[in-house]
């Protein structure tokens with residue numbers, strides 16, 4: 577089945593920014609919809625290798641990039657003349673890279689954010705960060721869902737949700753990214769979609785730690801389910817729709833991330849339980865653990881808005897405050913047992 581669907585845009589040039597796993601996989605989603613896909617990476621050597629071999633030397637090394645994909649380390653070359661920009665950077669580098677992109681991005685070019693996280697310090701969503709740096713808030717969308725790059729590259733069936741404040745922008749990217757095999761739903765709830773994507777990574781670290789300590793399926797299922805309740809409280813407090821947490825960006829991604837062997841966040845949690853530090857894990861794997869950054873930013877949001885977020889607080893405490901794991905577990909178990917969906921306006 578051709579990935580190009582009837583009604584999909586056929587664009588002259590799409591730029592994908594970021595040569596990590598997700599940027600690499602994303603080129604395969606947009607390649608059938610564009611004449612030319614330009615992939616930006618910060619390493620000239622990696623870009624040269626991609627152009628010479630059609631393979632990314634560091635991420636998803638076995639995946640052959642489409643013929644119409646070329647890589648460059650020059651942001652001006654990557655962004656100039658693009659009909660759409662797809663940003664697949666770790667959250668820590670999104671603002672600086674968007675700022676550097678600003679002089680070259682067309683004033684009305686639609687931008688899709690694939691980054692998952694909330695910015696520490698500001699509490700900004702990733703789409704806010706991009707809108708602040710590039711302008712055009714109505715032309716910014718975010719895509720999220722259970723989408724491990726390793727499986728997207730293999731073409732296994734998957735689904736995601738794309739959210740934007742402007743329905744036309746969501747529809748544009750729904751068509752650009754979606755195909756027979758990759759089903760992209762639309763949403764107007766940017767807050768719900770983006771906050772869900774940040775919180776699920778924190779819960780995945782908790783699940784990884786628990787698994788690393790020998791937890792069984794019941795324990796992990798309880799953590800995931802209470803994780804969705806926590807996610808719903810954060811989303812509601814920030815003005816999003818808690819129902820979004822039941823969707824692809826919430827439950828869908830939570831299940832994938834908390835159970836998959838591909839998940840960096842879950843695997844990092846296991847490594848942490850075995851005594852490895854965050855720095856060691858990230859430099860060993862060359863992969864970003866977004867849940868560690870989100871543990872900071874969601875913790876800050878919880879403090880600021882007085883949201884009960886016990887799993888986030890515990891992950892924050894073990895990562896950044898030196899709380900021993902046994903005490904972390906005990907602090908969760910000693911919490912008062914109450915209405916299942918407290919804090920959502922119905923059962924206080």
Ligand SMILES: NC(=O)c1ccc[n+]([C@@H]2O[C@H](COP(=O)([O-])OP(=O)(O)OC[C@H]3O[C@@H](n4cnc5c(N)ncnc54)[C@H](O)[C@@H]3O)[C@@H](O)[C@H]2O)c1
Pocket residue numbers: 594595596597598599618635664665666667669673690691692693723724725726862863864866
């Ligand atoms: N990998 C996935 O399956 C997947 C799926 C959905 C969403 N995401 C999200 O996509 C985002 C990117 O993750 P990824 O998996 O592609 O990354 P990755 O872990 O595969 O790779 C890390 C990337 O960070 C880049 N990087 C390191 N230092 C940098 C700097 N100073 N400036 C700019 N870039 C720098 C590296 O070049 C590399 O491209 C994250 O927010 C992640 O949560 C990932």
Ligand SMILES: O=P(O)(O)OC[C@H](O)CO
Pocket residue numbers: 692721722723724777780829832833836838839840841842
């Ligand atoms: O599962 P992780 O922890 O690798 O996170 C990557 C993506 O968010 C999965 O959709």
